[in-house]
Each structure stands twice: as structure tokens, then as C-alpha cells.
Amino acid sequence: xxxxxxxxxxxxxxxxxxxxxxxxxxxxxxxxxxxxxxxxxxxxxxxxxxxxxxxxxxxxxxxxxxxxxxxxxxxxxxxxxxxxxxxxxxxxxxxxxxxxxxxxxxxxxxxxxxxxxxxxxxxxxxxxxxxxxxxxxxxxxxxxxxxxxxxxxxxxxxxxxxxxxxxxxxxxxxxxxxxxxxxxxxxxxxxxxxxxxxxxxxxxxxxxxxxxxxxxxxxxxxxxxxxxxxxxxxxxxxxxxxxxxxxxxxxxxxxxxxxxxxxxxxxxxxxxxxxxxxxxxxxxxxxxxxxxxxxxxxxxxxxxxxxxxxxxxxxxxxxxxxxxxxxxxxxxxxxxxxxxxxxxxxxxxxxxxxxxxxxxxxxxxxxxxxxxxxxxxxxxxxxxxxxxxxxxxxxxxxxxxxxxxxxxxxxxxxxxxxxxxxxxxxxxxxxxxxxxxxxxxxxxxxxxxxxxxxxxxxxxxxxxxxxxxxxxxxxxxxxxxxxxxxxxxxxxxxxxxxxxxxxxxxxxxxxxxxxxxxxxxxxxxxxxxxxxxxxxxxxxxxxxxxxxxxxxxxxxxxxxxxxxxxxxxxxxxxxxxxxxxxxxxxxxxxxxxxxxxxxxxxxxxxxxxxxxxxxxxxxxxxxxxxxxxxxxxxxxxxxxxxxxxxxxxxxxxxxxxxxxxxxxxxxxxxxxxxxxxxxxxxxxxxxxxxxxxxxxxxxxxxxxxxxxxxxxxxxxxxxxxxxxxxxxxxxxxxxxxxxxxxxxxxxxxxxxxxxxxxxxxxxxxxxxxxxxxxxxxxxxxxxxxxxxxxxxxxxxxxxxxxxxxxxxxxxxxxxxxxxxxxxxxxxxxxxxxxxxxxxxxxxxxxxxxxxxxxxxxxxxxxxxxxxxxxxxxxxxxxxxx
Numbered sequence: 001x002x003x004x005x006x007x008x009x010x011x012x013x014x015x016x017x018x019x020x021x022x023x024x025x026x027x028x029x030x031x032x033x034x035x036x037x038x039x040x041x042x043x044x045x046x047x048x049x050x051x052x053x054x055x056x057x058x059x060x061x062x063x064x065x066x067x068x069x070x071x072x073x074x075x076x077x078x079x080x081x082x083x084x085x086x087x088x089x090x091x092x093x094x095x096x097x098x099x100x101x102x103x104x105x106x107x108x109x110x111x112x113x114x115x116x117x118x119x120x121x122x123x124x125x126x127x128x129x130x131x132x133x134x135x136x137x138x139x140x141x142x143x144x145x146x147x148x149x150x151x152x153x154x155x156x157x158x159x160x161x162x163x164x165x166x167x168x169x170x171x172x173x174x175x176x177x178x179x180x181x182x183x184x185x186x187x188x189x190x191x192x193x194x195x196x197x198x199x200x201x202x203x204x205x206x207x208x209x210x211x212x213x214x215x216x217x218x219x220x221x222x223x224x225x226x227x228x229x230x231x232x233x234x235x236x237x238x239x240x241x242x243x244x245x246x247x248x249x250x251x252x253x254x255x256x257x258x259x260x261x262x263x264x265x266x267x268x269x270x271x272x273x274x275x276x277x278x279x280x281x282x283x284x285x286x287x288x289x290x291x292x293x294x295x296x297x298x299x300x301x302x303x304x305x306x307x308x309x310x311x312x313x314x315x316x317x318x319x320x321x322x323x324x325x326x327x328x329x330x331x332x333x334x335x336x337x338x339x340x341x342x343x344x345x346x347x348x349x350x351x352x353x354x355x356x357x358x359x360x361x362x363x364x365x366x367x368x369x370x371x372x373x374x375x376x377x378x379x380x381x382x383x384x385x386x387x388x389x390x391x392x393x394x395x396x397x398x399x400x401x402x403x404x405x406x407x408x409x410x411x412x413x414x415x416x417x418x419x420x421x422x423x424x425x426x427x428x429x430x431x432x433x434x435x436x437x438x439x440x441x442x443x444x445x446x447x448x449x450x451x452x453x454x455x456x457x458x459x460x461x462x463x464x465x466x467x468x469x470x471x472x473x474x475x476x477x478x479x480x481x482x483x484x485x486x487x488x489x490x491x492x493x494x495x496x497x498x499x500x501x502x503x504x505x506x507x508x509x510x511x512x513x514x515x516x517x518x519x520x521x522x523x524x525x526x527x528x529x530x531x532x533x534x535x536x537x538x539x540x541x542x543x544x545x546x547x548x549x550x551x552x553x554x555x556x557x558x559x560x561x562x563x564x565x566x567x568x569x570x571x572x573x574x575x576x577x578x579x580x581x582x583x584x585x586x587x588x589x590x591x592x593x594x595x596x597x598x599x600x601x602x603x604x605x606x607x608x609x610x611x612x613x614x615x616x617x618x619x620x621x622x623x624x625x626x627x628x629x630x631x632x633x634x635x636x637x638x639x640x641x642x643x644x645x646x647x648x649x650x651x652x653x654x655x656x657x658x659x660x661x662x663x664x665x666x667x668x669x670x671x672x673x674x675x676x677x678x679x680x681x682x683x684x685x686x687x688x689x690x691x692x693x694x695x696x697x698x699x700x701x702x703x704x705x706x707x708x709x710x711x712x713x714x715x716x717x718x719x720x721x722x723x724x725x726x727x728x729x730x731x732x733x734x735x736x737x738x739x740x741x742x743x744x745x746x747x748x749x750x751x752x753x754x755x756x757x758x759x760x761x762x763x764x765x766x767x768x769x770x771x772x773x774x775x776x777x778x779x780x781x782x783x784x785x786x787x788x789x790x791x792x793x794x795x796x797x798x799x800x801x802x803x804x805x806x807x808x809x810x811x812x813x814x815x816x817x818x819x820x821x822x823x824x825x826x827x828x829x830x831x832x833x834x835x836x837x838x839x840x841x842x843x844x845x846x847x848x849x850x851x852x853x854x855x856x857x858x859x860x861x862x863x864x865x866x867x868x869x870x871x872x873x874x875x876x877x878x879x880x881x
Contacts, residue, residue, distance in 0.1 A: 029163060030055055030074060099114055205620075206457055208611055213435060217449075233379060244441070247434070250433075256382060257388075270375075282373070286372045300358050331352055400427070422469075461484050462487075465560075470584065472594050472595070482504075501559065505569045506564075506723070507537075512572050529575065568774065621651065621657060625657065641670045650674055663684065700752055705759075708749040711733050712780070713776075714781045714788075717805060793818055810838075
């Protein structure tokens, strides 16, 4: 009642309940609620002939033959519940009395009186209002029960909780983060690991990143000028000035030794001299002479060809001797001989005469050209300052190292951390402009990298996030990006009243494809794109009204927007990066945190401060193993195996370390590389673990299951998706096997891959399947590439989506033929260089030198034969076998 305190979790639902129309309240809330409470038939009876019975509910209560009948009168009573002035009051009393006294008839004509009558209102009813109603009903008051909005919500929570989704406001639908979203359930299920064993184990060190520059460039690189004075034309000038001004505004560094206005003034003075009428007349005269000179050069060339043809024809017909032919050649080469050696042949003499005359004219033109002195077109002469650049880099490096030491020693306050991050962002952005290949200034900058210890900062990413900076979280597969963001979003929701929107972009891929097609139309504007993604995540219609409401909600709120897995939808929406930048301009107060793998080409387009989650150091990995394994004997043995096999470089991400520890606890010997770790995991889950325990839980053979799992992963990867419906996957894989496996067998296999194998993960919320962590899908797709030789790898070299898969493939397969295949298919090396570089990084150490040299030769030659002959000479292919 009115004095009853509304529980906080019900306040928003009560507000929505009150906002519903009476008919909607009865149809959409009361009918399903009464059905859930055990009434076998619930009929809506609203309208002009209801006679107070908005809803009629019946049920059988044995051994009684007649049904138990309940009438419901549903009314909105509003906030001003004053019976004396409220004109509906008498109507309510009349209708309630009808509920008590008037029977209903069934289809057979049988009459039934009510066993129960309920008066239900969506609002929180006041005690005074209910007292007034009961006092007017007299002796009938005991036959009527009253339920208000709070009691209805309590019943909903008890009997029909899914009705709460109807009552969620637009704001609550947009802002609520599913508990499932904020825990990496797919990964935990795929690893068969308890949650509490992983969350605090994903954190390692980090480094910073902006555009194309990371903090290691700041520490280990020198930025040298190619020329201290650079001459450029007018067309390039404004580009240089804009970049110089951007750098100056950003960091206070002025790379010009003089002000651009002074350079422009000097150029303007030279331009006046150049445009002087006398100079322009000389330029016209010079051009005319140069044209005449060119004409004479062309004529001389044609005459020489003609004379040579005439000479050969005469020589073939024995009309001249060999000596005469040599004399003709000598005359052609030395025209002064023409006056002394004549009468070779009348036709040749005529041609030689014309040649002699043309060479005289050519000589005259050259003399006249030499006489003309003109003022050339002016250039803009930019003096750069190497000293200023050196000083700036030295100060930036010194301040960076000083603050990193304080961070690692846990001595930097939150305020100073924010100042430090701002300084880092400015410095790295400055260096990014200096070295961006598309910038004008970079043409005069040479980056020299020296040897040194790589940058590692021991600070939680959450400390970086909490400064309010826009942050991009980078890292390789399995380094803990998703878990880092999920835990932060959870902490924010628990301890902060601000709006938190966590959007797992990978889970939206199917919705995005359904809504926008396989690729977002480049012609479509990106202004509303992020608002559309927020609506899709909340399963809301992408109407103009919803977009406007979403925009208003976010613009008036203190909000943190977390976009997890940018790389997983980039292929569908390449404009996503521009959409983020547009969104930030419009909603400048919103903090944006994004995550992405670091092997993508769009990094330079992201304007945020980037942090790269680094793999474990050797010491961190050992600490992880001892912290993860509860059995100290197992952890000690595992550390010894890692040491003995020198596997630190292969097991240095939280994902790989977790799988390795999990395998060790189940008695599996530690594998030799990343791909082998995933392979052992698949072997274990597809039946080997059950063999250890001497049980059989699956009907299909382990090899059949692994074969179908590979086909599933490869098919999903070719569709650029990591989630798919079970029915669609069954259909596609049955078609893939083309009758070799029946559809029923494929269906059984997919079910067993879900349970008991846990290789495929079923998401009950979206009714879709995935392989859990994306890396598992990439591994199985790589296995399919390895085992199915009918697949051409060149089909995937230009795709960012396939880079992780090809990197895993490279760990165990010789791909030297790929260079030749790419050449024969005319693939531009620049379009595949990032993929090949990642494959080379993942190749076994004994193959890296040969592949690197092959790549360098291929990148620097247009002829593949040059490359192959180079290696035949060096016998370098011997390194592979």
C-alpha cells in the first residue's frame, strides 16, 4: 500500500506498469500471470459489454465437477486516489457488485457464479482509497480481494519472471548489462574451468600505443632528418603547414626553424620575380626553342634510321662495298665528314645532307637556349630543426622512464597517472604524425631503431580506465582483453552510479549481418552507427524514434561505452572506426573503451590512447602456474617441463597458460607450441579424457568428431562468423560432406560436440553455437587448411579475419610455396605483407631465416624467377628439410 516501501529493484518496473494502458495491462500482464499461477483457461473479457469482468479465469479443483471461477476487474486508479471526487469510483463499485452477483454462461448454457473476485490496479494503492471502496461495498467486501502494482510484481517474480522484460523501460533495456555478458562464459565453459580460478589471473604488464607508434618506439628509436632544408612546391606546402601546426598545438614541438609566414613571404617575393613580364617572355621564348630542339632531335633520329635502312638495302644488292658502308656509318656518327665524303649514292647523299643540316640547326638551338637566362619557378624552402627534435625526444623519453619507474614502484597517484597518460598520448601522437607514411613530414624523417629492453609497465588496465581516458586495448589472441573489460564493467556497475554499456561485438555479428547485410554500405552515413549497435545489443528496433531516444539518454548521462572485439566485426563494418570518431565528437563526455587484436591495418585510424596487454614474462608465467594449479607437485613438474623444453615463448598468454595448466592437471604432457596445445585440448575433450577415466559418453568415434569439428570451424570462418544456429550449421556441414555423412550423423556429431565434449558451446540466450574463445575456432580452421590440400591459402592472404588462422598454420607447416603462388595470382605484396609477416613471426625458429630472406627478395623484385634462382644458387631450401 502507499506506506509500503517499494523495493529498489521493482521501482522501475512499477513505473512501467503504471504507464501501460488498461487493456495492455490485462492482456499482456494479467493473462499470462494467471496462466502461470495454474488457471487452465484465462479469457480477456474487456470492452463495452464486460459488465465489470475484464478477465475470466477458470481451473479444475478435484473432486469438484464445476470449474473454479475467478473474475478480475482491472482498473487504473492513477496517483490522485480520492474517492470523493473521482468520477470512476461509482463505476468501480457497480462493476465489482456485478462480478459478485452476475453469473457467466459456458457454450453449453451452464451458468457459473464467481468463486473469487479480484480488483487489480497497476499503481501502488493508498490505504484510504481501499478503505473507501470496502466501506461502500458493505457486506460484499469480504468476497473481493485487492491487488495493487507491488503485489502484482511480487507475483510476477514468483510465477512468471520473464514478464519483467515487458516492463523494462527503454532506458533500462538499453542500460542493463546481462550477467552473462559480463563473464566470459564461453571461454570458461570451453576450458571446463571454474570462474573463481581465472579472473585474477589474466593480468600481466602493458605498454602504450597511439596510431602506428608504440612506447617502444619512443624509448628505442631516433628520429633523424633526411635533409635539414627541404624544397617543396606550392601544392605540398599547406599539408606541411597543417601537420606542423598540429604537432605544435599537440605537444609544443615546432619542427620548423622559422615561422611558416616567413617562408611564405620569401616564396611570394620570388613568385613576383618569376611572374614578371620580361621573365615570362623569356620563358615563352625558351619553351619555343626547346620545342624546336625536340623536333630536330626526333628528325635526326628518323634520318639515321632511314639512312641505315638504305645502306643495308644497297649492301644486300651489292651496289656498295663494305668499305663504303663503313664510311656511311662513320659519316652518320661524325657529320663533319659529310663535306669530304660524298657521292656514296644519290639517295643516301640526299639523306646525309638533310642530316647534316638538322644537326647544324640543333647546335644553333642549343647555343640560343644557353643564352637565355630566366628566373625559375620558386620553391618553398623549409628549414627543419634536428636540435629541437632531439631535445623533445630526450625530454619525452626521460619523463616517460621516470614516471614508469614510479608506476612500477606503486608510487604514482591517480591524478599524476592521468597527467602521465595525457603526456604519453600527446608524445606518441606526435611521433605518429612524424612517421605516418601518408603524412608529408614523414618524407623527411628517418626512423632508426636501436637495441634495448622492451617497455613493460606493471599497472592494472583498470587503473588506466578509471582515469576517464578513451582507451583502446590491444593484444594478441588469448592475452585477456575480453576478461579485462568484463571485470572492469562489472566493477563499475557495482560501485558506480554512472551508466555502463558493455557491448560484446562478436555476439552482434549475426544481428549486424541480418540488419546491414554482409558488408555495411559505404554510402550509408556513420553518424548513427554506434547508436544502432547499442540498440541491436539490447534487441531494440532501429527506428528513428529509438535512435533519437538512445542519443538523448547517452548525451545526458555520465557514460562509459565499452566496445569489445572491434576486429571481429571490422570485415562487416569497415566504417566502424570512423563511426567511433564521429560518436566521440558528438558525445564528447562519454568515455569509450575498445578492444582489438593488434595485427590489423586500421590501428593508425584510432585516435585513442592505446594499451597493449603484453604476454607473460618467464617469472610471471611461473607465478601463474603455481597460482593456478592447486596440486603443488603438478605445478612443479609442469614448470620443469616448460624449462626443459624451452617453451616460454609458446606458453606466454593467459589463455595458453590456462589450457596448459588444465591439461597438466588431467595428466597430459605439455605440448611443444601453441597449435599443439590446442590440438591436445581437442583430443582431450573429444574422448581422450574419458579414456583416462575408463568411461564412454559419446556414440561417435573421436576422429569423426574432430573431423566434423574442423569442418564446422572452417565453414564458420569462411562465413566470417563465430556464432551460428544449430540447424544452419547441421545443414551446411551435411552439404559439405556431400552424402559421405548423413544429416542425422552430422546432427548427432554436433550434439556430441556440445555435450559431452564441450567443444561447441551453446548459448541459451541467443540459441547459437560457438567454439568459445575465438582462438579455438582459428585453430580448427588452421587444422582444416593443413589436412585439406584442396584449399588454396592465397584466397585468404588479403583478409584480416584469416590472419590468426594462418599464423597458427605457419607454426607447423612449410609455407615457402605461398610466395610463388601469390606471385602467380598477381597479388600485390603490400596487400599481403602484414599476413606474411605474422606467419613468419609464428614459424619455427629453424625456418625463420630462410623465410625472411625469401620474403625480402620477393618484396624487392618483380620477377619470381629472380627469387627462385637466388635460392637455387644459395641452396637455402636445405634449411627446410
